[in-house]
Amino acid sequence: MPHSILFVCLGNICRSPMAEGAMRWVSEQRGTDIIADSAGTGSWHVGDPPDRRAQAAALANGVDISGQQARQISVRDFDRFDQIVAMDRSVLRDIDALRPEMASGALSLFLDHVAGREGQDVADPYYGEEDGFALAWADVMAGAEALLDRLERR
Numbered sequence: 752m753p754h755s756i757l758f759v760c761l762g763n764i765c766r767s768p769m770a771e772g773a774m775r776w777v778s779e780q781r782g783t784d785i786i787a788d789s790a791g792t793g794s795w796h797v798g799d800p801p802d803r804r805a806q807a808a809a810l811a812n813g814v815d816i817s818g819q820q821a822r823q824i825s826v827r828d829f830d831r832f833d834q835i836v837a838m839d840r841s842v843l844r845d846i847d848a849l850r851p852e853m854a855s856g857a858l859s860l861f862l863d864h865v866a867g868r869e870g871q872d873v874a875d876p877y878y879g880e881e882d883g884f885a886l887a888w889a890d891v892m893a894g895a896e897a898l899l900d901r902l903e904r905r
């Protein structure tokens with residue numbers, strides 16, 4: 752069975768869609784079969800495509816995320832995915848509170864997988880300038896590479 756990974760942020764229009772796109776790209780480059788998806792804790796943007804600035808940052812690096820559609824996390828996701836990865840610490844707290852006690856999926860903070868970045872957030876670029884999206888892209892690529900390294904070692 753391929754690993755299945757769900758990336759989670761607040762709106763599911765900036766960071767987690769970028770993480771999903773980065774993870775698909777990295778796994779494709781490596782020839783590793785995985786299932787990647789993303790969701791938000793909030794419902795404001797359900798059905799929306801990724802923020803145009805997130806799309807542009809991904810596309811500048813050769814990754815097209817325009818086909819994604821925002822959705823809200825549901826309790827069933829905790830059994831559907833073997834890895835549930837929060838983009839920041841407040842999202843991690845929120846999804847930990849939603850997580851059913853018997854859920855099988857492992858919950859983690861995205862940058863905990865990156866040596867030297869433990870405990871850090873992927874900064875929310877939504878209310879900031881364009882360069883926040885380039886920074887977020889660099890973070891999600893580093894996280895995707897490191898997470899896949901970890902999963903492949905198992």
Ligand code: 4NP
Nearest residue numbers: 760761762763764765766877
């Ligand atoms: P994301 O960014 O969590 O990385 O998708 C945000 C997008 C929208 C909102 C907050 C964060 N919002 O409040 O609408």
